[in-house]
Amino acid sequence: MSKNVLIIGAGGVAQVVAHKCAQNNDVLGNIAIASRTLSKCEEIVASVKEKGAMKVDGQLTAHELNALDVNATVELIRETGSEIVINVGTAFLNMSVMSACLEAEVAYLDTAIHEEPDKICEQPPWYANYEWKRRDEFKAKGLTAILGVGFDPGVVNAYARLGCDMLDTVESVDIVDVNAGNHGKYFATNFDPEINFREFTGTVYSWQNNAWQSNKMFEVSRTDDLPVVGSQTTYMSGHDEVHSLSQNLGVANVRFWMGFGEHYINVFTVLQSLGLLSEQPVMTAEGQEVVPLKVVKAVLPDPSSLAPNYTGKTCIGDFVKGTKDGKEKEVFIYNVADHKEAYNEVGSQGISYTAGVPPVAAAMLVATGEWDAKTMVNVEELDPRPFINILNKIGLPTRIKDEEGDRPVSFE
Numbered sequence: 001m002s003k004n005v006l007i008i009g010a011g012g013v014a015q016v017v018a019h020k021c022a023q024n025n026d027v028l029g030n031i032a033i034a035s036r037t038l039s040k041c042e043e044i045v046a047s048v049k050e051k052g053a054m055k056v057d058g059q060l061t062a063h064e065l066n067a068l069d070v071n072a073t074v075e076l077i078r079e080t081g082s083e084i085v086i087n088v089g090t091a092f093l094n095m096s097v098m099s100a101c102l103e104a105e106v107a108y109l110d111t112a113i114h115e116e117p118d119k120i121c122e123q124p125p126w127y128a129n130y131e132w133k134r135r136d137e138f139k140a141k142g143l144t145a146i147l148g149v150g151f152d153p154g155v156v157n158a159y160a161r162l163g164c165d166m167l168d169t170v171e172s173v174d175i176v177d178v179n180a181g182n183h184g185k186y187f188a189t190n191f192d193p194e195i196n197f198r199e200f201t202g203t204v205y206s207w208q209n210n211a212w213q214s215n216k217m218f219e220v221s222r223t224d225d226l227p228v229v230g231s232q233t234t235y236m237s238g239h240d241e242v243h244s245l246s247q248n249l250g251v252a253n254v255r256f257w258m259g260f261g262e263h264y265i266n267v268f269t270v271l272q273s274l275g276l277l278s279e280q281p282v283m284t285a286e287g288q289e290v291v292p293l294k295v296v297k298a299v300l301p302d303p304s305s306l307a308p309n310y311t312g313k314t315c316i317g318d319f320v321k322g323t324k325d326g327k328e329k330e331v332f333i334y335n336v337a338d339h340k341e342a343y344n345e346v347g348s349q350g351i352s353y354t355a356g357v358p359p360v361a362a363a364m365l366v367a368t369g370e371w372d373a374k375t376m377v378n379v380e381e382l383d384p385r386p387f388i389n390i391l392n393k394i395g396l397p398t399r400i401k402d403e404e405g406d407r408p409v410s411f412e
Helices: 012-023 038-050 070-080 091-104 131-141 155-166 193-201 240-248 262-273 292-299 303-309 339-346 350-368 384-394
Strands: 005-008 031-035 060-064 084-087 107-110 145-147 169-179 204-208 211-215 221-226 230-236 253-259 313-324 327-338 376-378 399-402 405-408
Touching: 005 012, 005 070, 012 031, 012 038, 012 303, 012 339, 012 350, 031 038, 031 070, 038 060, 060 070, 070 091, 084 091, 084 350, 091 107, 091 131, 107 350, 131 145, 131 376, 155 169, 155 240, 155 313, 155 327, 155 384, 169 221, 169 230, 169 240, 193 262, 193 292, 204 240, 221 313, 240 253, 240 376, 303 339, 303 350, 313 350, 327 339, 327 350, 339 350, 350 384
Parallel strands: 005 031, 005 084, 031 060, 084 107, 107 145, 145 376, 169 253
Antiparallel strands: 169 313, 204 211, 204 253, 221 230, 230 253, 313 327, 327 399, 399 405
């Protein structure tokens, strides 16, 4: 039996989610998409219809919604008969949407950790500051909430779990995210600039030797020879998945590494040095209060506008190191995505594609019961095999590289 879906958000990731839900609406049923800007939702609906993405006949509707209004969100969930909510709006919405799902008694999925507009890099583990405080409520009601089920966090959490299951002991999980694509702009971010910069302006928290370690952005780097994209330098960064994997997998070292070009680092450094990446309000000479980070966001290209001219590929995966049968072993479990292929299929660039496909796979598993956890979980707490199998089928194939070679991963 299919389960109807409400998508909250109308950016590039939401566009991918809508297309993929439509392509699998025999499992996911009727689809509603809602955001503050109705026209953006209508554009996504038009895009889905233009590409003939609906697998079977069904409803695909657009709605205007302020998702910070819990009552309004509850009303829309009930009006649309939605049983699964996929939240791909701004990270500031998570707790409000979660509250609405608890009240309406439906499943909740998101792709990023909750943030408060005036706070950056709160004390780790970040999930304990907000989401995990609601876990008992989901469990008491027998409702499923799957946190951070994009790619990173999300798929990389499943890769970490898979790597741990493959080895006898695990010493470290190092998540590496490289975008070797080119959008042709002087400077732009691949997703919401405000959220993007907030990741990199605060403390870089990593989990090392079973304890939290603090570093500055761009302080620690590594270079790896990666499949398809070649030799790439990445920098240790603070990121959501470190804050759940460190608590759930019992691994001594969990780190996240992201690739940045020299040009990005230079522009970022100038903006930060001038105070233009601050989330705290300032007063202009005209007496107008502004938040510098929001001004920068307003003048940068909309990430969804990058899609038509984006070329190149991404490579995102996990190096999992430990022992097997008494011998040291390291595996690299990864995915490679192509920006142009993503645009041709769903009208979004590869970063949005990798973030938007996984929550649809998770929603399908909730609908069929395989991931209907009936409590709040992070992805690594679930069986990764059915998740990887669906991802293989709907656009994000998984591969593994180790001493035995480079090969696809499947559990069919």
